[in-house]
Amino acid sequence: MKKIIFLCICLMVIISVKTNAQTTIGDFQNMSVSAKTKMVTDSMQGMLNLTDTQYPLVYQLNEKSITKATAIKTSNEGRMSKRKQLKEVLEFYKSKMATILTPVQQEELKTKMQNLIGYYREKAKESPLIFNVPN
Secondary structure: OHHHHHHHHOHHHHHHHHHOOOOOHHHHHOOOHHHHHHHHHHHHHHHHOOOOOHHHHHHHHHHHHHHHHHHHHHOOOOHHHHHHHHHHHHHHHHHHHHHHOOHHHHHHHHHHHHHHHHHHHHHHHHOOOOOOOOO
C-alpha cells in the first residue's frame, strides 16, 4: 500500500522514468532531488506543452512535493503515519497543480496519470508474489 501511495505522489516521476527508457526506477530513486525535479518537469513540459510562465511554477511545485515525499519515505515514522503524510502531500500537489494548469492540461494530466496507474497495477498483477515449490 505504501508503494501505491508513493506512486501516486511521485506519479510524474514515474511518467518521466517511463518516457526515458534509459532511466530505471532504481536509478531514479538514487538521483538528487534537483535531478528528479528537472526530469519530471521536463517530462511534463513535453507532455502538457507548459508555457514559459507555467514551467517555473510546475518546477517549484514538483521540487517541493518530491522533497517532502522523500523526507517522509526515509523517516523513521510508522507506516500509517507515513501513509497519512504522503496522502496530504498528494492532495497539496493536486490542489496547487489545478491552479497552474489550464483545464485542458489538467484533463490530459489526469488521463495520463490514470493510464499509468493502470499500467503499473497490471504489471504488479503479472509479478508472482507466491512461488510454487515442488513437493
